[in-house]
Amino acid sequence: MGLMQNHNTITGTAKSHVTSDFVKILHQSITNGKRMASESMKKWASRDNTSHVPEFHSCLLLNISSCNYSSDSKTFIVTVYNPTAQLLTTFVRIPVQNFFHSVSDFAGNDMVTQMVPIPKQVKTIPGRVSSATMELVFLAENISPLGFQSFHVKRKNPIAKEPSNGPHPSINSLNVQTEFYHLSVDTQGRVHVYYTKGARDLHIKQYYNYYEGFEGSNAVAYQQSSGTHIFRPKQENSREVEKNITYQIYKGDLVEEIHLAINDWISQVIRMYDSKDIIEFDWLIGPIPVNDNVGKEIVSIFASNIQNNGKFYTDSNGREMIKRKLYKRPHYKLSLVEKVAGNYYPVTTKISIEDKRQMLRMSVMNDRSQGGSSLMPGKIELMVVVLIVQRRLLSDDGVGLDEPLNETAFGTGVVIKGKHTLVVGSLAEKDELVLREKVEFTSQPWIFFTPTSRTFHEWSQWFE
Structure with a gap:
């Protein structure tokens, strides 16, 4: 926290090599925090002390629509953690490949979803390496303070074409x-x-x-x-x-x-x-x-x-x-x-x-x-x-x-x-x-990803 509030860090008034060192230290810190959060979620989400508890992964590149745990998995769990002291309702955006996906909430109900293409400019950001071409959008509602909800996501049929009203070569009635x-x-x-x-x-x-x-x-x-x-x-x-x-x-x-x-x-x-x-x-x-x-x-x-x-x-x-x-x-x-x-x-x-x-x-x-x-x-x-x-x-x-x-x-x-x-x-x-x-x-959630081969019914027997 001290480094994050440092005046040179906030404003960028440092030499390039100092800035690179700041980035390195902050990345090490958030990686350690991610590891501790994953261990906590494993204990919290498990219904008993099973030895088959999977890993809960965080993706640090969601801001550029990149997460291998979601884009490269046919079935995975999205766990939305609410770190605030009030109920949280938030739209969740998940990078995926060019397939339709079904999403089930913790009770097995089918969620309303929408597939939105990732912009070409984002896909070609220098250094971005990801198979994701679409974002899966759904609404997570009424997550308890300091609580979480899990969603079972399964890949379905390929998307034949982009669900858009464009592209358009010129602007008239946009x-x-x-x-x-x-x-x-x-x-x-x-x-x-x-x-x-x-x-x-x-x-x-x-x-x-x-x-x-x-x-x-x-x-x-x-x-x-x-x-x-x-x-x-x-x-x-x-x-x-x-x-x-x-x-x-x-x-x-x-x-x-x-x-x-x-x-x-x-x-x-x-x-x-x-x-x-x-x-x-x-x-x-x-x-x-x-x-x-x-x-x-x-x-x-x-x-x-x-x-x-x-x-x-x-x-x-x-x-x-x-x-x-x-x-x-x-x-x-x-x-x-x-x-x-x-x-x-x-x-x-x-x-x-x-x-x-x-x-x-x-x-x-x-x-x-x-x-x-x-x-x-x-x-x-x-x-x-x-x-x-x-x-x-x-x-x-x-x-x-x-x-x-x-x-x-x-x-x-x-x-x-x-x-x-x-x-x-x-x-x-x-x-x-x-x-x-x-x-x-x-009100920003912390999102975890868990690749799995389990069906929703199998997952819900072992985990929250």
Whole structure:
């Protein structure tokens, strides 16, 4: 925990070899934790002290849809553990091969499932080695606090073709809709979100831009380069990324998704689950091209018609929310030269804007520490950063590392994958809304996999 909270670990302000050592130590720690959790599950799930207790495996690469225990097994058990102190209902996504699968719950009931293809951009992530081409989706409901539920999964017939409404060569009437939101995508790859709950007229546009990193001699302040410690864009306005828009739509009983590729190095899945009033933006970025000798700092922008009057809120390391105001500091008069960088703040879990007139609040929750701001009315910017790789820049900032922020992996620039969750609600129900945001962020299960040759009936005789 101390290493995970280390300021260099969170922000990535360390030399490459130090970062690699951090990764090694964290991997060793989570592997040891995985081993202890498996031993606990073996004792917990067994109905008696049988000597035939199988292993409970964790997959550390589920974020890139890779798990050999599920994709390479014809029959396996999925155990969903709830580490929280409240009931947990969660959608489960399991990487599998191109086959239909049946899922039975702990009582033997057939579960409603949906098969969704893994995006091509995910399947071709450098270093990913997996036979999984699809994700099996089902809903695990009412898992007891500190409890678990097991699900028996069996491979069935091959899928003849991808269950999609695409792919489509051009964008005309691309849209998906739930009882809470209506989504569409325009010809420039901008995602349009219309909040349909109640009579409120809220329109949000989400898209990607980039800042060009400033390069200087570092001899004096105005020649400071953008680098590992310093965020200093060359211009005040972000630039549009190059675009070659393609997409696919997938609709089913559990989830509706738009798989959107902006270009060769930016893509995302926009996802809405049945009966959930949130939207997930599951993004994939990299390798950031630098063959033009320009360092780039990528931002995800959520632009809305919310009138927040230059005020926004960022979390204090996952705790209380701190009020921010453009070009202001609470305790002294500010003379700001760096108008972009000087209005960016750390965002560990959440950034929000509010409209007192419309009584609306919009929050974007992130899955890693990032920089964020609201530079224009109704707009939220989140610099697409990750724990290790933040941006891709070609000059050292002269602050101490003596190396540019230009990390590579598997012979190319680093590819990063993360998630932003959009939550919208009424200020009249702010307490409930804040609780919903907190539950959405903290209610994450631990999923175990157990390959088996047993039928459901045989498994249920021996195990919970």
